[in-house]
Amino acid sequence: MPNSSVFSQLFKVMLCLLWAVTWCVSAAQKLQLQASKDYILQVEKLVQLPGTPWAMAWLNSSTLLVTLRHGELLSVDLTKTQAGQQAWQKISGLPAIWAQGQGGLLDVVKGPDGWFYFTYSKPKNNSGVTSLAKAKIVINDFGQVQMINWQDLLVTDSVSATNRHYGSRIAFDPQQHIYFSIGDRGNRDNGQNTLNHAATILRLNLDGSVPSNNPFVANSKVDDAIYSYGHRNPQGLAFDRKFNRLWAIEHGPRGGDELNLIEAGGNYGWPLTSHGQEYWGPLKVGEAETLAGINSPLKVYIPSIAPGSLLSYTGAAFPAWQGDLFSGALKLQHLNRIIMNQQGMPVGEERLFEDLGERIRALTVDPQGYLYFTADSGNLYKISPK
Template sequence: MKLAIRWILALALLQLPTLAHAWKAELITSGLHVPWGVSDIGEDRVIISEKNGRIGILNLANKHYTPIASHPNVTISGQGGLLDIARSPFDSQTIYFTYAKQVRDAIETTLSRAKLDDNKLSQWQDLVVTRSGSDGGRHFGSRVTFDDTSIFFSVGDRGERSNGQDLSTHAGAILRINLDGTALSDNPFIDKKGALAEIWSYGHRNPQGLFYDRLTSNLWSIEHGPRGGDEINLIIKGENYGWPITSHGKEYWGPISVGEAQEKDGIRSPKHVYIPSIAPSSLLLYRGSTYPQLNGKLVAGALKGAHINIITLDAQNNAVKEERILEDFGERIRDIETTSNGSIIFSTDQGNIYKLIRPN
C-alpha cells in the first residue's frame, strides 16, 4: 500500500505546471556523431566522446570543436560504440572511457583510460573488460563517476533479463574499482563464492545515468525500464534493485507486467518511477548558483521524452516533485553535465551541443 501511494503521487506530479517555456537552449556546436559523453577539462573546454569512436575538444568560448583522436577497438553494434567519457578528479591528465569491445564471440562493456597532453591522447589502456558479454547490441550502460578514492561505472543487462540477479556476471550491475582497475577490498561481494568482486550493486536493467554527490556522499543512478518503469535509484552498497523480479514496466508485446510492482523483502525500491517512460540517458545532482532554481535537485536528460527532467528531493532523499523543462525541444538528450563554472551543457543524438539558459 505504501508503495502504491508513492506511485499515485508520482503520477500526480506529472500534471504539475512546468517551466518549459521559460528555459532556453543555446547552440554551441553541431555536426557530431551522437555525442555520447561530455566532460569538463578546464580552461572553458570540454572533451567529448562520439559513438563512432571519435573524440574531440570543444572550446566553449569560441565554440570551436577539434577532433583529436579515435578510440582504438570500438565496436559499433546497435546501442554500443564509444560510450561515456570522464576526466579523473585525481589526475587532470587522465581521461576515462567506457566502450563496446569485441572479445571473441561477445561484445563487452569495457572501461579504459588514456593520458591527455597538449590536446593529444596516448598511453591507452583497458582497465576492466567486463564479463557481461552478449553478441547482441542492447543495454551496454554505461556512465562513469568517482567518489573520493575510486571509480564507479554501470553495465546494462545486455538484453538478458536473468543477468540482473546473477552475481557471476557484470551485466545488470554497478561496479566499483580502484584507479588501476582492481576491485576494492571492502566491496560487498569480494569474498562471496561465485560472485564477481567488482560488483557494488545489482538488479539493474540499463543504467545510463550515474552520479556521485560529494556533498552528501550519495551515489545516484537512473535507468531504463521496459515500456514504462524507468527508475531513479539511490545506490547502496551490496543492495539488490530488483530487475527483473520487480519492475513497473510492461512487456513490449502486450499489456503484461514485467515483474512485481511492489515492495519486496531484500529488494531496494526506487526513489522515483516514470510511467510512461521518458527513456533517461544521463543524470546529475546540481550544486551551484548559476541556476538557483536547480540547486540541490536531480537533473536528467530524456531520449524518448526529449526534455530535461527535474526532480526535487526532500530531506530523506525521496522524490517529492517532478518538473520538465525544454518540453518542446524535440531532440533526444544524450548527456547532461556541469562545467567548472557551474553552467549546464548537454548533448543530443542529433549531433548538437547546447548550453542551458535559465529564465531571466
C-alpha cells in the same frame, strides 16, 4: 516617374528590412526562453557535432571532450563557437571499438587523479563488452589536443549475442573509488546472475583493482567487483557529495524507468520486480513491483521517459537547483529536473525544453554553474538564466 536613384534607395531599404527579418529569425533559433519553476531560462545552440554525442567532460574552462557513439572522440573549443569558426577537432589514439546497436564509445569523466576515464564496448567474440579504460588528454606545444597512454582497466565479463543494454556511466566518490554501470545486455537472466558483470554497478580503485571493502569480496557466489546488481540498463550515475550517496537512473521496459539510491550489496530486482510492461502485450514484467529483500526505486516514470544521463547540480548559476538531479530524456524529449528536498530525497520533478523536440542525452556543468546538454541530433546547447 521615379528616377533610378529613388529606385536604388528603395532597393537598399528593402535589403535592410530583409536582413533585419532574417537576423531576427536567426536569433530566435539561437535563443529560446522558457519559464521554469524558479527561473526564466534561455537555451542557446552552440554547435552541431558530426554524430551522436554520448558524454562530455571538461578538458579546461573553455574546451569540452565529447564522445561520439560511433567511435570518435572530439575536442570542442567553445571560444570558436562564439566566433562562428570550426569548433571541433577529432582526437586520435582510441582502440578498436564495437560500434554496433547501442554499443560504441560511451562515457568520459575526468577523474580525481587528472586522468580521463572512459567506458566503451570492446570487440570480443564477434560482439562487444562494456569496458573501463583511462587515458591522459593533453594540449601539445602546437595547441593540438592529444591522447596518450590509453589503458584498459577492466574488460568486463558481459558478452552477449545482442547489441543492447551496454550501460554505461561513470561516477567517483570522495574516497576515489570509481563506479560504472553495465546493462543486462538484452538477457534478463543476467539480472540475478552475480557471477558475471552484466546488469550490475561495479566499484573499483583508480588502478582497476577491487577495493578490499567491496560488499561481496568474501562471497564466492558473487564477483568481487560487484557493488549492486539487478539493474536492467542504468545509463545515469551521479554521486551526491553532500549526503555521500550514489544515485542511478535506468531504463525500464515499456514503462517503469527507475531512479535508485544505490546501496552496497543491494539487489534492485530486475527482472524479478519491475513497474513496466512487456513490449508484446499488456502484461507486467516480473513477479511483482516490490518483493522482500529487493531495493525499490525512489522514483518511477510511467510512461518511460528513457533516461540517458544523470547529474547532481552543485553550481552557483542556479541557486534554487542546488542538490537537484537532472536527467536527459530520450523518448519523451526533454530535460528532466528531479527536485530534491533538504534531506536530499526526491519530492517532485519538472520537465524543461519539451518544445525543442530533442532526444537529450549528455549533461555537464561549467565552472560558472551553467548547464550544457547534447542531443542525439548532434546539437550542443547551453542553458543560462535570463
